Amino acid sequence: MIKVLVAGFMGSMGQKTVQMVNENDDFELVGAYNPGIDVAHMQGMGLSNNVKLFSSLDDIETDADVWVDFTIPSAVFGNVKFAIEHGIHPVVGTSGMTTDQVNQLQDLAAQKHVGGIIAPNFGLSAVLLMKFAKEAAKYMPDVEIIEMHHDDKLDAPSGTAMSTAQMISEVRGDKPAPKSEESLKGVRGGDYHGIKIHAVRLPGYVAHEQVLFGGKGEALTIRQDSFDRGSFMNGVKLAIPAAAKATDLIFGLENIL
Amino acid sequence: MIKVLVAGFMGSMGQKTVQMVNENDDFELVGAYNPGIDVAHMQGMGLSNNVKLFSSLDDIETDADVWVDFTIPSAVFGNVKFAIEHGIHPVVGTSGMTTDQVNQLQDLAAQKHVGGIIAPNFGLSAVLLMKFAKEAAKYMPDVEIIEMHHDDKLDAPSGTAMSTAQMISEVRGDKPAPKSEESLKGVRGGDYHGIKIHAVRLPGYVAHEQVLFGGKGEALTIRQDSFDRGSFMNGVKLAIPAAAKATDLIFGLENIL
Amino acid sequence: MIKVLVAGFMGSMGQKTVQMVNENDDFELVGAYNPGIDVAHMQGMGLSNNVKLFSSLDDIETDADVWVDFTIPSAVFGNVKFAIEHGIHPVVGTSGMTTDQVNQLQDLAAQKHVGGIIAPNFGLSAVLLMKFAKEAAKYMPDVEIIEMHHDDKLDAPSGTAMSTAQMISEVRGDKPAPKSEESLKGVRGGDYHGIKIHAVRLPGYVAHEQVLFGGKGEALTIRQDSFDRGSFMNGVKLAIPAAAKATDLIFGLENIL
Amino acid sequence: MIKVLVAGFMGSMGQKTVQMVNENDDFELVGAYNPGIDVAHMQGMGLSNNVKLFSSLDDIETDADVWVDFTIPSAVFGNVKFAIEHGIHPVVGTSGMTTDQVNQLQDLAAQKHVGGIIAPNFGLSAVLLMKFAKEAAKYMPDVEIIEMHHDDKLDAPSGTAMSTAQMISEVRGDKPAPKSEESLKGVRGGDYHGIKIHAVRLPGYVAHEQVLFGGKGEALTIRQDSFDRGSFMNGVKLAIPAAAKATDLIFGLENIL
Incomplete structure (x- = not known):
């Protein structure tokens, strides 16, 4: 107990x-x-x-x-x-x-x-998405991120999308995005070390993120949906016993998964 | 015959x-x-x-x-x-x-x-997507477009995505996209009369488009995938009998559906 | 007023x-x-x-x-x-x-x-999905339905999924689903006049439906998500003025769209 | 070399x-x-x-x-x-x-x-999907699988879907699927130790699989698309150097990732 x-x-x-x-x-x-x-x-x-x-x-x-x-x-x-x-x-x-x-x-x-845990995001689906995206990028380095949020969210991209891009970038290094000619400015999204990030803002949406990987003849997509902030409790429930026995102050829920 | x-x-x-x-x-x-x-x-x-x-x-x-x-x-x-x-x-x-x-x-x-038919796109799925998107926009005017193509496609956005935006714009008029502050430039995509368009370029992908509608508490998404240009034949097959009895030269496959 | x-x-x-x-x-x-x-x-x-x-x-x-x-x-x-x-x-x-x-x-x-309106479903996204599915089935008769709901929903499939299948069936008639050999019973879903229906039940999900159309070399997918019953108000808002001038009692929101 | x-x-x-x-x-x-x-x-x-x-x-x-x-x-x-x-x-x-x-x-x-490698599937996206699904199931044990293939595929479910279910089952054990009442037989899919599996067969589709996880207020979806068997070469390319230095005969590409 x-x-x-x-x-x-x-x-x-x-x-x-x-x-x-x-x-x-x-x-x-x-x-x-x-x-x-x-x-x-x-x-x-x-x-x-x-x-x-x-x-x-x-x-x-x-x-x-x-x-x-x-x-x-x-x-x-x-x-x-x-x-x-x-x-x-x-x-x-x-x-x-x-x-x-x-x-x-x-x-x-x-x-x-x-020890204990500090986590910017206790949503399990978001943390697993980041963890898997980082791992997949070792094998499938061609990747783009699409995050989708409600239309009241002013800042773009979301913090989770930026964290995802940073984690991917750590493993795949700099790799320029495919060359494009935009006939409509901005259509190819934001560029973080060659990782294109796209932010969608629509009413009805809550908080969602997709990471799209492409390789010769195949694609891998990881998507998470947060319908409700109550989803954070899934992560807090895991964090409590992990914190109770931690001897370091761990940053990021992914580090206890 | x-x-x-x-x-x-x-x-x-x-x-x-x-x-x-x-x-x-x-x-x-x-x-x-x-x-x-x-x-x-x-x-x-x-x-x-x-x-x-x-x-x-x-x-x-x-x-x-x-x-x-x-x-x-x-x-x-x-x-x-x-x-x-x-x-x-x-x-x-x-x-x-x-x-x-x-x-x-x-x-x-x-x-x-x-008469006859001139069509920029004979892919049935693409033409149906455009037709439905135009109709949905009457009732759900908040909309963004994501098109996804192979990484060799230089131009962005795709012609189909632009046509989709134009058709939507005709019915919903000008409506500014939700206000955003981009911490990474371009992340909110291109803007066509308030309709945000995002273009993804990844190896493995062929030609795909999604139209995302959001409304209070709900979302509608229409997606089409062209895996193969052979899909154009689905449209040509429909167009031949329609052309044979046409007395006008119709532009756009959607006008015979 | x-x-x-x-x-x-x-x-x-x-x-x-x-x-x-x-x-x-x-x-x-x-x-x-x-x-x-x-x-x-x-x-x-x-x-x-x-x-x-x-x-x-x-x-x-x-x-x-x-x-x-x-x-x-x-x-x-x-x-x-x-x-x-x-x-x-x-x-x-x-x-x-x-x-x-x-x-x-x-x-x-x-x-x-x-006149007025009786509607089993006032969610605009659900009603548009049904309407578009019925129309698409004329041109792309190969179709399956996947509905996804929270794990407390006991009945399967959902009423909306059944209505969708009925509307599709009206236009495409009976057409047997592709022949399959199930090594795990039930894996090919339920069969409504040749239209396969699949029901997913998972915690976190609210009420979602996808209609998947396939044709030679292409696919069309229509998806709707109801995150919140508040979405019904989108439909009620449309129904009030339509009812006010109706001289018949219309059944189904799709008939005023 | x-x-x-x-x-x-x-x-x-x-x-x-x-x-x-x-x-x-x-x-x-x-x-x-x-x-x-x-x-x-x-x-x-x-x-x-x-x-x-x-x-x-x-x-x-x-x-x-x-x-x-x-x-x-x-x-x-x-x-x-x-x-x-x-x-x-x-x-x-x-x-x-x-x-x-x-x-x-x-x-x-x-x-x-x-040593060397024997792999039933050299598609990187499929192997990564299985690996991630197994890992996610530790934290989000509520899961269903949807596989989608061309309409000529007779057997259902696909071998990859069955392997995915087996790998998930190893980590989460037996857990009954949510109770349902089917008004249309088979609609809840096949059942593998409580993991529901759904198989879609449509023309145009190639080989695709989704694993859907749900938790309180959130969802995680992992999807892979194989557009072309050429995608197997992505995995063979990784396997050759790994095999060259292996001292055991490894089964499954996931075990070298």
Whole structure:
């Protein structure tokens, strides 16, 4: 039985984590932390009486094994530092830390022998897609990426598509895309070290990515669809036991698969 | 029984036409024309003795009902003019005529009451895709196009993708694509009156197109794959009887479907 | 401005209809009906004061042009009869009427010159898929259907897949599927007049259907994805003005597209 | 430089191998074997003078490092035995050996320290699909398989689909498919230890396979398309150097990736 504390438990992802932990026989929710909200209010959230509630980092006293963090960019570094220093293994889904901050935490974790996981994406399908794309590119280096998102997503390409391109690029190196003459500018997409990336924005779509490989007489396509952010819980569920026994602070869910 | 003459019968598409006509009980091959090749040589091509062979336009005497033309850009206009003037209904798959030339031929056809069909694409799947895309866009105006071809195709986007965009644009009018901020230039594709077009070039691929429609909570995708230019014969087979009874020179296979 | 009454407005689809009507400048919500709930309770639902609330059919007095019905199988026949008799054009999304009931209502509508629409599926993408599939089958009669739904859906195939097969079958007639030898029983799917149907059930999936056409050297695929039942509102929005001017009771959204 | 002998070099796959070896700077064609055809005839095949031609196993004298075998079921066992005994590393694409024969050859290879590769499928995309599917099933055990082939393929499911199911089943064990009620028999597909398999047969299609994984709120799909048997050469090209240094007789291309 792994004892879990959820930081940011009143947010949308925090709530999903609470629910997932409660549904899982291998996990026990022992603490819930959300700054700036008084404990009386938190008591109305329907948690079991065995769950200790905290509204300030200083107050936290817990025997939790794992600290799941879905808080905010400005708080996450302090939270994870606190967890490691108190021997609690972090599972971090909050975005916004700098590379330097991640490095500092990794040093601290190594020194304290309290490992854990920081992951920009806890969606299993997205992480598996990236892992497989990286592996396929060794054998089928001709590749393009198409990501598709709802029309409210302003930035393009998606972070996952860029990460995929970076991972592919590591194994196949620079390789120019086939020569083209665009009669309509931009039609051949964006170019990341010779990997063409295309971003589609349409209402109705949620978050989807395809990696297309072509070779003589054949094609391989890997596609993932995220219909719902609840899919992140699939990854958090895997990360909790892995973090509990980690001695390093691992970056990227793919590194525990 | 429709009597057919094949112009350019020694080329790849001409040969496929000869084979298709021979396999079809409703058609009879009565003439085969290929300029610049002596008739003695043509006799070795395995055609039936009933097929009259011609190596020059001037020599052609035929009772053909339909003239199927897979020749070359410089010859097609003269060929089709000859056919109409001699009361033979043209089915034209040769590319390269100007809009002006097509208009001239349409006028001639109307005047002589000898109609036929000129089609840039005889692939049924491509033509159906365009037809359906145009219809869907009335109800689902949010749309993007992805075309995928082999890596030797230099021009982008494909002619079919551009035609698709034009047909969609006719029904939905100008509608800007969702606002985006590209962190990698070109990633949002080419823009045709607000319709984003993406072109993929990969070895192994042949000729494929997808039209993606999105609406609140739903998506519709129409995809066509051309694995082989032999697929053009599916369209030529439909075009021959339609041309035989046409009184206008129709442009586009979709207009007989 | 079309005046709308929503029957079953407290249910999930009714609520979506209320919201859609309120967001649309061409429609005005003038009545809301939900049996068995007292009007005092209904007043707390946040509707405008101009909306008349009814909890019993007998009490309804309204100048509504259109009656949108998302109620229950046992109530829908009576509701639609009431609407037509009072000159209100019905838009019916409630399932459960028999063919005989539908016929009776169609007779009544014709007699009263008060038309409307009954549709088993208001998802635009699903209706367009069926329409296009029927048309494509004229030219590409070799076809199979794959439907994909969440793993809680017990019945297979889906109603939409069966309707698609029926519509295709009408145009292409009986045509046996290619001969196969199954080394694993059932692998070639179900057979509806020679059209093979395959049903996939997986967690994460919502409601999706693909129709695959194959021809010599080419393929055409039409796919629709329903991510959310909110997508039904796309169809209801189209149905309201069409119903308002209909003089017959039309069955199937495809017949107004 | 790896010296290669091609057995069955006059067949379709043998010819493709000859061409691939000739185009590759790391390989040298030193021998070509085809039983039952006189050497004089073989000399007309356009091979370089440095290639020794053999029409009988007994006559073969060669310094080849690797023996690529695309022959016939009745000959392959004898050929591979001959190769191993003469210190030539086999790359075997010929089908038809029994498990017992494969085991015998593996024993012989181990004893002689002359390894190689036997692969039922040299298509890289198919092999990568199987490998990834096996890995994904550890994390996303809910899975179905759809294979799609041309309408002349009589047997269903395809060998690759069955192999995929077997590999997935090894890692996820028995897990019943979701409960369904079929209103049309067979619609839920074939069942291999709880993995549903669906086979599509349509003209135009070549050889394609999809593996669909579903999890809470997400989906992962791996798809491969073989447009042309020439794609097998992508795998043979990888297998030759791997075989040349193998000390075991490896079964399955996936085991060298």
